[in-house]
Amino acid sequence: MxxxxxxxxxxxxxxxxxxxxxxxxxxxxxxxxxxxxxxxxxxxQAVFSFKLRGAYNKMANLSAAELKRGVIAASAGNHAQGVALSAKRLGCRAVIVMPTTTPKVKVDAVRALGGEAVLAGDSYSDAYAHALDLEKQEKLTFVHPFDDPDVIAGQGTIGMEILRQHPxxxxxxxxxxxxxxxxxxxxxxxxxxxxxxxxxxxxxxxxxxxxxxxxxxxxxxxxxxxxxxxxxxxxxxxxxxxxxxxxxxxxxxxxxxxxxxxxxxxxxxxxxxxxxxxxxxxxxxxxxxxxxxxxxxxxxxxxxxxxxxxxxxxxxxxxxxxVGEAREALFALTIPEKRGSFLRLCAAIGKRSVTEFNYRMSDSNAAQVFVGLQIGSLSESERIAAGLIKKGIPTLDLTSNEMAKTHLRYMVGGRSTLAENEMLFRFEFPERPGALMKFLTSMSPNWNISLFHYRNQGDDYARILVGMQVPPTDKKELKQSLESLGYPYWNETDNPAYHLFL
CATH class of the missing domain: 3.40.50.1100 (Rossmann fold)
Structure with a gap:
């Protein structure tokens, strides 16, 4: 083989x-x-991805009769464009089944290349199942995105080029x-x-x-x-x-x-x-x-x-x-809530460049400050934290804390004494109409939403932070509701950054 x-x-x-x-x-x-x-x-490459290599090699090896009937693929990304471009070059029909959640720009890209974009289901799995049905109904040939010897061989030409280009x-x-x-x-x-x-x-x-x-x-x-x-x-x-x-x-x-x-x-x-x-x-x-x-x-x-x-x-x-290049470190600092504290904090930080500084008064005795500092290496954040602690400033390193990086830095605002029995969850919602409604209707009306932060930056999904007041007796029901929802989620209730700031 x-x-x-x-x-x-x-x-x-x-x-x-x-x-x-x-x-x-x-x-x-x-x-x-x-x-x-x-x-x-x-x-x-022409479609800005390697995917057209495997798609074309698969399709170019089909018989004249198979090409005449046409091909079908399930994809919301680069494989879809690879199949559509290959079909255009070979003069055959290409049906691309894409989830209904696929951004319009990707659907338009397939259609611009002459592909027939069919929208079906909420996920890739749904689109794939529908593509298999259409394959049988219309006697089309399925072009798999990866698990096919001709597709694998097409991608393998990259290895051939590497050895030729760098002997x-x-x-x-x-x-x-x-x-x-x-x-x-x-x-x-x-x-x-x-x-x-x-x-x-x-x-x-x-x-x-x-x-x-x-x-x-x-x-x-x-x-x-x-x-x-x-x-x-x-x-x-x-x-x-x-x-x-x-x-x-x-x-x-x-x-x-x-x-x-x-x-x-x-x-x-x-x-x-x-x-x-x-x-x-x-x-x-x-x-x-x-x-x-x-x-x-x-x-x-x-x-x-x-x-x-x-x-x-x-x-x-x-x-x-x-953060990924270890050029910024994030910290939660605790300083006394009294005059001169900020000045003493700045003196402790020294000449290091500050990238972020968030604070809101929420306690008469102590202030929680969210600080970003410029660093040269990941180990430096540990040294900074140790140095601040040595100077009497309680410090928590948040550089690797996902909730802090995605949500907290945009919503530092103090804790609420009203949020009794609050539990905190981080979600990734598909960016489509009805996603939030699906979440709200799956939660019990007895659970009050006490905190909410939505963040989307051009992705096909949004990042959500939700606080809910859930009585201890309802925790089993909550877990069942979250599992049935089908969205990726993380329980952040024990996250130390949450306890300091929110």
Whole structure:
């Protein structure tokens, strides 16, 4: 089977629609992490993503009769555009089933390429099920986004190009993983020709199905996936992609949202290009892997897989990039509520640049202050906290506190004595009409909403912080209501930042 993939990749027909994407040296990133970093620029393809390689190779290998009947796919992202463009080039019908929640810009992009966009269901799973029904009804050929040998081979041409473009020493290639089609193809090619090159899979910490599956020795299906890196938000990897990954992938690493935001900023500074979160995933992984393994002077290649970024989302990326790059630290400080306290606090902070300062009087004895400070490394936040505590200022480091970074910094306003039996929850709501109404109607009318903060920055989903007054006897009923809702949520009731400020 392995030699079969070599042949499939070498004879792949991707270059009717795809370019040989550049392999570019990233000087600023390389200097900062003290390794030679190259970016394989798949974001420069016609649909700003590598996905058209696999889609076209699959479709170009169909018979004339199959092409005449047409193809169908389920996708809300880059695969949809890859299939639509490939169909346009091959002169065949393409039906793309997309969830009703898909942003209009993505639906319009498919239609602009000649694809028939069919909206069905609230989620990808619903769209996929509807696509399978249409496939049977209309005798169309299904083009899977990752779990198909021809799709895998099409993506594997990226590995072929890397070895041709950089015949010298390569220590590791970092590949983003959703369903596994990209890493399966790239690894199947590179490891058979240059087995000394490490292939490292990169996933987000909240969408790490492949890494968990590799550890378990079998495919693991996640109950929920994080939505920030939507291009890699896959609950279950493919059976064929998992088989190839088991055989050829050396290691896996996971990164968080802040690290991805920092990587987006890194690529912008080196190339003046803006990647989507999934597109920056490999670089975020390369940086973390190099730091964890103390790599120096190595040659690292990161595949920048896509650039289909919503413009409004850049506000969130800019907010979080400095934390991800360890350039900003966040703290909760407690100072006496009396004259001169702020002055003494500023003296304790010293000449360090302040990025944020939030305060509201809420207690006659002590004041809680939310402070952002500019730093040079992640370990510096720990030293700052220790230094402030030594100077008699109680300090809580919030740099890694998700609730504080997403909500608290925008709503510091003091605690309420009226919020008896309050419980605090953080949600990710799909950005569609009726999402909030669905939440409200699923909660008991006996539970009063005592705090609410909504935040959306151009994503396909919104971040919500909700405080509810729930009697202790209703906790079991509350848990059942939250589970049936189907939205990802986190209980923040014990979060120390909540107790200090809200």
């Amino acid at each position: 392995s030699t079969d993939y070599l042949k499939r990749i070498l004879t792949s027909k991707v270059y009717d629609v795809a370019i040989e994407s550049p392999l570019e040296f990233a000087p600023q990133i390389s200097t900062r992490i003290q390794n030679k970093v190259f970016l394989k620029r798949e974001d420069t 010298n020493q390569i220590d590791a290639v970092f590949v983003p993983i959703g369903g596994g089609g990209l890493i399966a193809g790239v690894a199947a090619y590179i490891k058979q020709l240059r087995p000394n090159i490490k292939i490292i899979g990169v996933q987000t910490a909240d969408s790490d199905a492949m890494a968990r599956s590799a550890k378990a020795g079998r495919r693991i299906e996640l109950s929920d996936v994080g939505l920030f890196s939507d291009g890699t938000a896959v609950k279950l990897v493919g059976s064929e992609t998992f088989k190839l990954a088991k055989q050829y992938v050396d290691d896996y690493i996971t990164v968080d949202t802040d690290a991805i935001c920092a990587a987006i900023k890194d690529v912008f500074q080196d190339t003046r290009s803006v990647l989507e979160p999934a597109g920056a995933l490999a670089l975020a992984g390369a940086k973390r892997y190099a730091a964890l393994h103390e790599l120096k002077g190595k040659t690292l290649i990161a595949i920048t897989s896509g650039a289909n970024m919503n413009f409004d989302r850049l506000r969130f990326v800019a907010d979080r990039a400095d």
